[in-house]
Amino acid sequence: MEFTAKKNNNASCDLTITFNAAEVEVAYKKAYERAKEKVKIPGFRPGKAPLDMVEKVLGDSVIDDAANVMLNQAMADLFDKLEHKPIRIPQFQVESFDRKTGAKAKATYDTKPEVILPKLKKIKIQPKEIKITDADIQKELEGMQKNLARNSLKEEGDKIEATDLLEINYKFKEDGKDFPDAYQTGKFQMGATQNPPGFEDNLLGMKMNEEKEFNFRYPDSFPQAPESAGKTLVYIVKVTAIYKVTYPDINDDFASEVDGSANLQELKDKTKKQLEEIFVSALKKKAIDEAYTDIIKESKFIIPESLIKEETEGVFHNFIHEFGLPHTTLPDYAKRLGKEEAEVRESFGKAAEKRIQTYLLKHKIGEEYKITISDEEWEEGYEKEAGTQGILTESLKKEVQKQKAETFYRDKFLFDKIDEFVYGEVDKKSPKSVSIEEAEKLLSGKE
Structure with missing residues (x-):
């Protein structure tokens, strides 16, 4: 067996392998040995027929198996000799395969990727350092305050106010289309930052068990629900419960309730x-x-x-x-x-x-x-x-x-x-x- 390997500039290599007639014959013999277990020959149990009889019956029909046997063995023998190793088994094209003259096969296989680094010290970056202000800490404390909110159910005749929490049944449609049959249920926090601007104005003043239909046009840009941006939707909303939301004062007692801090300053320091x-x-x-x-x-x-x-x-x-x-x-x-x-x-x-x-x-x-x-x-x-x-x-x-x-x-x-x-x-x-x-x-x- 002889081979030539030419490295290309795209992380691939052209490989050509040539075999003499004796090597091709050895490959045929191995192919017959493998086929012998399956071939049916009258008078012999599977796998017991003499190899020369198997060869006579099968002839050149095992050529594909012989070629695969030969190429697989060739790659096993060549692998350590190849300067540029394949990263997966090459797919060969067999150009010739003859028991008298030998064989020739070619493949272009992928090689290991290559990387050439620059000097790392030439790379320039500008790190960022965080500046925490009192306002940032206050915002975090207010978030904790909301987590400790207490909700008390309002009376039936009470109206919705700007900071109430609502339980509602609702359905909606695009203007000009039909409403769905079923209502959806959910909670709606008045004053929440994610609410579309102006939507709450349609709810202010409503009472428990009151139902209202209204049109609402979403802003042209509304990342919270981009599918609704710029559209006019028609809503039917029924209020099933109204809760007055109260928040604890941000003081030493609040700090203790949040995480057991000794006082508010300790909680602020931890938060920062x-x-x-x-x-x-x-x-x-x-x-x-x-x-x-x-x-x-x-x-x-x-x-x-x-x-x-x-x-x-x-x-x-x-x-x-x-x-x-x-x-x-x-x-x-x-x-x-x-x-x-x-x-x-x-x-x-x-x-x-x-x-x-x-x-x-x-x-x-x-x-x-x-x-x-x-x-x-x-x-x-x-x-x-x-x-x-x-x-x-x-x-x-x-x-x-x-x-x-x-x-x-x-x-x-x-x-x-x-x-x-x-x-x-x-x-x-x-x-x-x-x-x-x-x-x-x-x-x-x-x-």
């Missing part, structure tokens, strides 16, 4: 610390993500198309699962959207490529900078993860073994360490101080 911890961690992760985005831009990647295609399908199915959509294929999903498959596939393909690039990038950084996970760090990673999930460390380990997810968690703990290394290596400008509102916009991608 919690806000700082949450936003410091989130903003640091955001800065690390921004660093990776720039590193990816400055890196060179050679990734087999087949990997991106496979990951595209994975990203698509994760999307379907995450949003609880019915199982479907990407082409069918594109039809439902009324879009061309190529357009939808490209959208998921970009996310898939970014995912692969990030994964390869982190492994390459770990390799080049010799970042590894020690046994102690492996154990610490499990303990931290178990704490995050609210379970015992041993329970997490057992579940990981059961799910055979050791590789996933080893990568996770390794990548956490690599993230910290990258954050320490890149060039960081003086931190920019941001408010909670600014931080939330940054973290949501709205700024």
Whole structure:
């Protein structure tokens, strides 16, 4: 057997293998041995007929099996000799296969992706540091205050006021269409920030058991219910209960009721610390993500198309699962959207490529900078993860073994360490101080 392997510039390799006649004959013999257990020859039990008789009966009909036997053995023999290893079994095209003259087969197979890193210290980012104000703490306390609200049922003749909690039966339709037969039931908090502007005006002054029909036009932009934005809907609302909502005063007694704090100042200090911890961690992760985005831009990647295609399908199915959509294929999903498959596939393909690039990038950084996970760090990673999930460390380990997810968690703990290394290596400008509102916009991608 002889071979030539030519590396291409797209993470693939052209492989040509030639075999002499003797090697082809050996492959035929092995194919006859395999077929011998199944072939029926008069006068012999299955598998007991002489090999020369099996060969006489089957002739060249086992050519496909012989070729597969020969190529599989060839790849097993060649694997360690190939400079550029295949990442999956090559699919060969057999150009010739003759017992007298030998055989020739060719394949183009995908090789391991390649990454060339930039100098990490050339990557510039500007970290953000959170600025917690007294107003931020007060807002958090008011949220806690709402959680401790007390509801008292109003009398039948009492009217709805601006801060009441309602129980209602309701149904609605688009203007010009029919109402559904059945009412829906629910609770409605007057004065809630998520309520559409002006909607409550139609309810103010109503009494228990009163029913009212009214038209309401939603704002042209209404993120809480984008399907209703700009539409005029007709509502029928019946009030079945009205509750007066009262809130405790924000004082030392309130602090004790919330979490046992000795006084209000202690609760404020705890609240500030919690806000700082949450936003410091989130903003640091955001800065690390921004660093990776720039590193990816400055890196060179050679990734087999087949990997991106496979990951595209994975990203698509994760999307379907995450949003609880019915199982479907990407082409069918594109039809439902009324879009061309190529357009939808490209959208998921970009996310898939970014995912692969990030994964390869982190492994390459770990390799080049010799970042590894020690046994102690492996154990610490499990303990931290178990704490995050609210379970015992041993329970997490057992579940990981059961799910055979050791590789996933080893990568996770390794990548956490690599993230910290990258954050320490890149060039960081003086931190920019941001408010909670600014931080939330940054973290949501709205700024």
